[in-house]
Amino acid sequence: MTSTPPHQSILDKPFVLDLFAGPGGLDVAGHRLGVPSLGIEWDKSACLTRYAAGLDTLHADVSAVRRESFESLPPEINVLAGGPPCQTYSVAGKGTGRKALEEVKKFIDRLMAGDSDEEIDKELQNLSDPRTALVLEPLRYAIQATRSPNRGHRPYDVIVLEQVPAVRALWDRYAEVLQEIGLPDGTTYKVVVDVLATETYGVPQTRSRAVLIARREGLGAPSLPEATHRAYEAREWNRRNGGVAAPTNQPTLYDAEVPEPGEGPAEDDGLEHWTSMGDALAEPVGTHPGRRTPFLIRSNYGSSGIPGRRGVRTDRQPATTVTGRISRFVVFESVGDRHPDVVREGSRFSMNEAGMLQSFPPDYPWSGKAQAQQVGNAVPPLFGAHLLSAALGLPAPTPATMRKPWVPATEEQRAKLRSHGCGTADDCTARCPRPE
Incomplete structure (x- = not known):
């Protein structure tokens, strides 16, 4: 501690x-x-x-x-x-x-x-x-x-x-x-x-x-x-980036070129760019090995009234609200370089990673049941x-x-x-x- x-x-x-x-x-x-x-x-x-x-x-x-x-x-x-x-x-x-x-x-x-x-x-x-x-x-x-x-x-x-x-x-x-x-x-x-x-x-x-x-x-x-x-604006993100397709057997990770943090409007507002999942998880820290490979997640509940879309976000976006269902999120990882066209289903988030998406420190000692x-x-x-x-x-x-x-x-x-x-x-x- x-x-x-x-x-x-x-x-x-x-x-x-x-x-x-x-x-x-x-x-x-x-x-x-x-x-x-x-x-x-x-x-x-x-x-x-x-x-x-x-x-x-x-x-x-x-x-x-x-x-x-x-x-x-x-x-x-x-x-x-x-x-x-x-x-x-x-x-x-x-x-x-x-x-x-x-x-x-x-x-x-x-x-x-x-x-x-x-x-x-x-x-x-x-x-x-x-x-x-x-x-x-x-x-x-x-x-x-x-x-x-x-x-x-x-x-x-x-x-x-x-x-x-x-x-x-x-x-x-x-x-x-x-x-x-x-x-x-x-x-x-x-x-x-x-x-x-x-x-x-x-x-x-x-x-x-x-x-x-x-x-x-x-x-x-x-x-x-x-x-x-800055606040994350889902409509603005989808407008600029063409949205993110729902993962299938071979989903596309990015449907459009995604701007790097700091690009876009309101650059003179004195605020930092919102923190993405990639920002939080990419670098190794403590026992967390780092998650450098680009990924997207599909939550286990619907998004925008479209059940097939299932709350899809990429590693360049913040996570959806982390709930007790975080252990069910499906993570799709790249099989190529930094801007891949195809991803495959990977692992679930570890409890350490789930906690980090909640801003808990790495290596927080989750214990007991229903973590x-x-x-x-x-x-x-x-x-x-x-x-x-x-x-x-x-x-x-x-x-x-x-x-x-x-x-x-x-x-x-x-x-x-x-x-x-x-x-x-x-x-x-x-x-x-x-x-x-």
Whole structure:
């Protein structure tokens, strides 16, 4: 594990509590910035990855920690962060996602009004999907901090949240109540909310996220992180390059001459060219041997309503959104020189490569089961570093910040972390959440 020395920020000693921490995307960002963190994660395999990476972790249910053991959390935590599960907020289908959004807004208002946790918990049990209530947890933690004797009833100074674009409506409601109403103790925040594209921060994939950054009144108004790279425009790419044909038994890799990075419009905007899959994977680093041969990928879901096309992109484009399906992506590699006419089906991405497309450092120690799902569910660390930097007033990170190979924890360090996170050095205990 590698950390840079801490910088000055709006806080003397920032310390992050990462809710729904997953395998460590936001925690990796914090460590690269020199900001310590503690993650709470429900999934056993994600916790195994975190222990292997040397990340402080509680293998626990976020809701249960708030109800039963909040006073055991380090009182010096002053930054609240997280991305609650999002499955129930899809706006597709019959509108159940939209209905969930409206239900949760009402609970937000009630929490800010000081309604009892017991009464709210009782009513939340009537929701059709219990995961719907999890998006309330960051707010409930913020309120609980002001009630905590262990903290001296001190509110969190900074709040950083991210989720799928459909959750923006809830972040907007969070912003309204945090600014205009305040927590039940009267604490108010300055808040910014928007939907950001991760490739505009150097992440080698197209992924949109709804983000919220809040600072406690008196710490100055927050701002969103400034983009460092250009946005990827699929229509512009297809217009200039003629598109990319779907792989068949002998597909063409490039249907038209592809411009090198830096060519094209908007060269005077001061932004770098977006990072392609080839940029991220070409060079050897750590145990990654490098993937210099030109390639294209075909994802396992349709693209633009054309099932036969199946989300095809070349190594000169950013990846499509990395999800738990990344292990199923088919990689077609060149059989010729740099500008081949024919490719053949090659291998799948390794977990190391999949993680690098999420901007995880090379050699991140993916562990346990469902590793592809862990990769896909994670916050891209480079994007997370930009969010934390903007929230805390730190210098913006660079892609090179994440490029250094990650040094895994030693067996002794893993045992110590698991003793704290699970209760014993080599196994889960009764206090760990059960999968059911």
